[in-house]
Amino acid sequence: MSARPKIYTYKNCGTCLKAMKFLAGRGVEPEELPIRETPPAKGELRKMLKLCGGELKRLFNTSGGDYKALNLKDKLGAMSVEEALDLLSSTGNLVKRPFLLIGNKGAVGFKEDEWSALFG
Numbered sequence: 001m002s003a004r005p006k007i008y009t010y011k012n013c014g015t016c017l018k019a020m021k022f023l024a025g026r027g028v029e030p031e032e033l034p035i036r037e038t039p040p041a042k043g044e045l046r047k048m049l050k051l052c053g054g055e056l057k058r059l060f061n062t063s064g065g066d067y068k069a070l071n072l073k074d075k076l077g078a079m080s081v082e083e084a085l086d087l088l089s090s091t092g093n094l095v096k097r098p099f100l101l102i103g104n105k106g107a108v109g110f111k112e113d114e115w116s117a118l119f120g
Contacts, residue, residue, distance in 0.1 A: 003103040005030035008040055010097055019098040019110040026119050030100075039092035040099055042085045048099065049081070051106050056084050058108060059096055066093040 005023070007030040009016035023030055040048070045059060052058040057076060061067055072094075076084065088095050100107045100115075107114050 005100060005102040006033065006044075007031070007101075008033050008035040008038070008092070008095065008097060008099040010035050010092075013097055015110045016098045019100070019115070022110070022112065022115055023119075028119060030102075034092075035095055035097050035099060036092040039089050039095055040101075042089045044099075044101055045085045045088050045095075047101065048106050048108055049085075052108065056081065059084075059088055060094055061096045064093055066091060070094075 005028060007019065007023070009020065009032055011034070020030075020032070048059060049056065056079075060072065060076070062073070067073070079087075096108045098108075098110055100118075102118060105118055107118060
């Protein structure tokens with residue numbers, strides 16, 4: 001695989017640690033970025049949205065405190081894509097993690113079977 005993967009993680013996230021261990025086990029050294037301090041850019045979020053079949057909710061950390069505090073469960077359906085991407089790109093806590101991009105592929109969250117398909 002030619003492109004170096006870019007992965008957004010949170011240091012205290014068990015799922016992110018599993019994902020990094022998965023990558024290390026395959027000899028993959030991604031560019032790792034702290035999702036809270038450096039959220040994915042709008043272009044990256046747009047790309048992931050396309051990979052998720054246009055399902056905005058899949059990009060959100062729906063179990064997180066910020067999601068609940070902002071009452072996004074009720075508000076997300078009324079938001080435009082641009083409003084949602086603005087919010088995600090400015091508030092890393094809202095982005096589902098880990099958030100992985102590699103070439104024209106990617107994954108949000110960690111499901112070993114999906115990641116295995118990306119990395120063989």
